[in-house]
Amino acid sequence: xxxxxxxxxxxxxxxxxxxxxxxxxxxxxxxxxxxxxxxxxxxxxxxxxxxxxxxxxxxxxxxxxxxxxxxxxxxxxxxxxxxxxxxxxxxxxxxxxxxxxxxxxxxxxxxxxxxxxxxxxxxxxxxxxxxxxxxxxxxxxxxxxxxxxxxxxxxxxxxxxxxxxxxxxxxxxxxxxxxxxxxxxxxxxxxxxxxxxxxxxxxxxxxxxxxxxxxxxxxxxxxxxxxxxxxxxxxxxxxxxxxxxxxxxxxxxxxxxxxxxxxxxxxxxxxxxxxxxxxxxxx
Amino acid sequence: xxxxxxxxxxxxxxxxxxxxxxxxxxxxxxxxxxxxxxxxxxxxxxxxxxxxxxxxxxxxxxxxxxxxxxxxxxxxxxxxxxxxxxxxxxxxxxxxxxxxxxxxxxxxxxxxxxxxxxxxxxxxxxxxxxxxxxxxxxxxxxxxxxxxxxxxxxxxxxxxxxxxxxxxxxxxxxxxxxxxxxxxxxxx
Numbered sequence: 158x159x160x161x162x163x164x165x166x167x168x169x170x171x172x173x174x175x176x177x178x179x180x181x182x183x184x185x186x187x188x189x190x191x192x193x194x195x196x197x198x199x200x201x202x203x204x205x206x207x208x209x210x211x212x213x214x215x216x217x218x219x220x221x222x223x224x225x226x227x228x229x230x231x232x233x234x235x236x237x238x239x240x241x242x243x244x245x246x247x248x249x250x251x252x253x254x255x256x257x258x259x260x261x262x263x264x265x266x267x268x269x270x271x272x273x274x275x276x277x278x279x280x281x282x283x284x285x286x287x288x289x290x291x292x293x294x295x296x297x298x299x300x301x302x303x304x305x306x307x308x309x310x311x312x313x314x315x316x317x318x319x320x321x322x323x324x325x326x327x328x329x330x331x332x333x334x335x336x337x338x339x340x341x342x343x344x345x346x347x348x349x350x351x352x353x354x355x356x357x358x359x360x361x362x363x364x365x366x367x368x369x370x371x372x373x374x375x376x377x378x379x380x381x382x383x384x385x386x387x388x389x390x391x392x393x394x395x396x397x398x399x400x401x402x403x404x405x406x407x408x409x410x411x412x413x414x415x416x417x418x419x420x421x422x423x424x425x426x427x428x429x430x431x432x433x434x435x436x437x438x439x440x
Numbered sequence: 441x442x443x444x445x446x447x448x449x450x451x452x453x454x455x456x457x458x459x460x461x462x463x464x465x466x467x468x469x470x471x472x473x474x475x476x477x478x479x480x481x482x483x484x485x486x487x488x489x490x491x492x493x494x495x496x497x498x499x500x501x502x503x504x505x506x507x508x509x510x511x512x513x514x515x516x517x518x519x520x521x522x523x524x525x526x527x528x529x530x531x532x533x534x535x536x537x538x539x540x541x542x543x544x545x546x547x548x549x550x551x552x553x554x555x556x557x558x559x560x561x562x563x564x565x566x567x568x569x570x571x572x573x574x575x576x577x578x579x580x581x582x583x584x585x586x587x588x589x590x591x592x593x594x595x596x597x598x599x600x601x602x603x604x605x606x607x608x609x610x611x612x613x614x615x616x617x618x619x620x621x622x623x624x625x626x627x628x
Contacts, residue, residue: 203466203606206604207568210568210571210574210604211568211570211571213571213574214570214571214572214573214574214575217573217574217577218519218573221573222512223509223512223518223519223572223573223576224509224518224519224572224573225519225570225571225572225573226519226521226569226570226571226572227506227507227508227509227518227519227520227521227523227572228521228523229509265509265510265511265512265518266509266510267507267508267509267510267518267592268591268592269592276478276479276482278590278591278592278593280591306523306524307523307524307546307547307569310524335621339546339547339548339617340524340526340546340547340548342546342569342570395620395623396620396621397620399546399566399568399569400547400548400617400620401566401606401616401617401620402620402623430569430570431570432570
């Protein structure tokens with residue numbers, strides 16, 4: 158029998174607290190590189206000025222520990238829990254929730270969660286949106302993803318006809334990007350989840366955004382082609398940073414895929430704003 | 441289409457000032473603006489529908505669609521930046537009718553709002569989204585005006601200096617995002 162490793166809840170809470178504060182103030186290095194590269198390639202003065210503001214903002218936010226964006230997001234958490242872990246000293250979900258509550262209080266982060274109908278603010282940015290997965294091993298991997306509302310509203314899932322095929326998906330995504338890029342704070346990162354059941358597609362699209370920016374899909378040659386072609390098509394639209402014209406409408410397209418029903422072609426797309434915020438830790 | 445020069449403006453924005461602005465103009469705005477977003481708009485519109493009095497006069501006012509992060513100790517304000525303006529579209533015609541002149545946000549407006557801005561001889565500016573740490577440096581003072589119970593969505597009075605904006609919808613019905621998309625379609 159495998160040795161069971163104990164992880165106390167207070168460590169989980171403290172980790173979640175730290176990750177959400179850090180994720181809201183520091184952009185990942187791969188994203189900064191992608192924006193610098195985009196700045197080099199831009200020719201329009203408005204586009205250059207916006208990309209300069211984004212780089213300047215990342216610098217100020219990091220140095221002064223200020224949130225990068227006033228929308229510090231819903232607190233989305235991906236937790237991969239090793240099957241040989243025993244969580245002790247409390248309730249796992251509540252430990253995550255407490256970490257979120259403390260991060261948004263202590264980090265001066267905006268509380269952006271409300272009742273869907275009355276629109277009354279929940280006051281502490283909880284509950285968290287928690288995705289758990291049981292994996293081999295005796296560790297817990299926690300990924301904190303502050304998810305802003307503006308780009309979330311430009312995302313969605315569509316059940317296409319299987320006859321649509323790749324060309325149908327391409328047209329569909331180009332249309333969604335053209336409609337949504339200005340609202341979604343372009344340059345965007347496009348996450349596509351193709352296949353599975355409806356909810357699989359959505360989670361695939363979300364997870365696709367966590368991949369290192371510009372790293373091609375590691376498992377499927379066809380998807381690597383789709384990513385390259387779609388990125389070129391999107392940037393040929395000329396929509397540009399903030400929808401004000403330019404070459405950089407998307408920084409990258411990340412596609413993930415899973416088998417789907419013979420009757421279906423689920424396609425989830427996530428237009429992620431240029432603040433691709435996520436931070437992770439392993440316990 | 442884009443003009444390289446930057447126009448310095450002060451609030452209050454009047455019809456005369458707005459008539460001089462064209463979609464694509466880059467502006468540095470100084471003076472006084474209000475913040476209001478989803479929940480405050482709903483209350484403004486409900487009050488107007490009932491024939492009530494707004495907690496603040498909107499005459500020649502400029503509304504910044506924004507809700508800042510909490511103010512850390514020793515700072516004027518937390519991070520602040522534009523939210524998506526389209527969500528305010530259902531309320532905007534009523535607010536323009538109550539005297540509103542300028543709006544600051546990000547993203548596209550409905551055809552009805554574009555027309556209402558033209559009729560009002562008003563203006564809609566885009567600010568850069570997602571650069572809220574830098575934008576907070578343009579804010580020199582903050583005071584609470586109304587709806588404190590809305591928390592981050594309360595209505596604030598901000599004194600701003602050289603806030604960089606771009607004119608999206610002008611008093612002639614011009615629409616910068618449409619101009620960009622038209623070029624995009626031509627290239628397709």
